[in-house]
Amino acid sequence: MPSARPEPAPWLLSAILTGRFADHWPLYRQSMAVARAGIDFDTSTLVGRCLLISGCESPPLLTPSP
Template sequence: RAGPWLLSTILCDKFLQHLPLNRQSDAFAREGIDLDTSTLADWVGACTATLAPLTTLIRAHVLAAQRLHADDTTVPVLAKGRTVTGRLWNYVRDDGPFGGPAPPAVWFRYSRDRRGEHPTDHLTGWTGILQSDAYAGYNTLAKPGRQPAPVVSVGCWAHGRRGLFKIAERDKAPLA
């Protein structure tokens, strides 16, 4: 039986250090510990199932906010003999700057691609102010007629600032 220390080590190595289970199995074998990759995978699956209610609570807490920040980033995904690119979507709640008492939180979702259906699916039923980059995949959330209501899209200064710096560099603007 695996204890909490071993399970947390396996999970952290897999998800934080990006160390595949087969390499973890090899590392254990070098120390004289026989842990087959399938056993590690079973334990990861059991931990995932055990932690699922926590994920549900984080999602509910984040989506209870009136304001969210959304962004996605690429994440390399190891496949047999190659690496593919997945997407990690994050939805951030932080009411602190607005004087809110709720603790900040981030809800993450993974997808294999960047299709606009993902944020639409992730934010089904949510309405409020959504701060994001100019990715067109968020546009359907702000369409009139969306139920329960269209979201209010607001831009991201960090993304807007990048464009201004590119223009200043390109045009060699002395005052920029």
């Protein structure tokens, strides 16, 4: 059974959102920056957090066939 990962601190999430939308930093670069600080955040995790916070659902990867 995989171990549960701790929730990121609110300051980290606000810094990521500010970097993404105000400073126009791509999420992959932010992932590399927080990795240098010793925080393990994949780009996919950052995308998921941004979608969760913004209230959007992720778009389907495949559209169903009729």
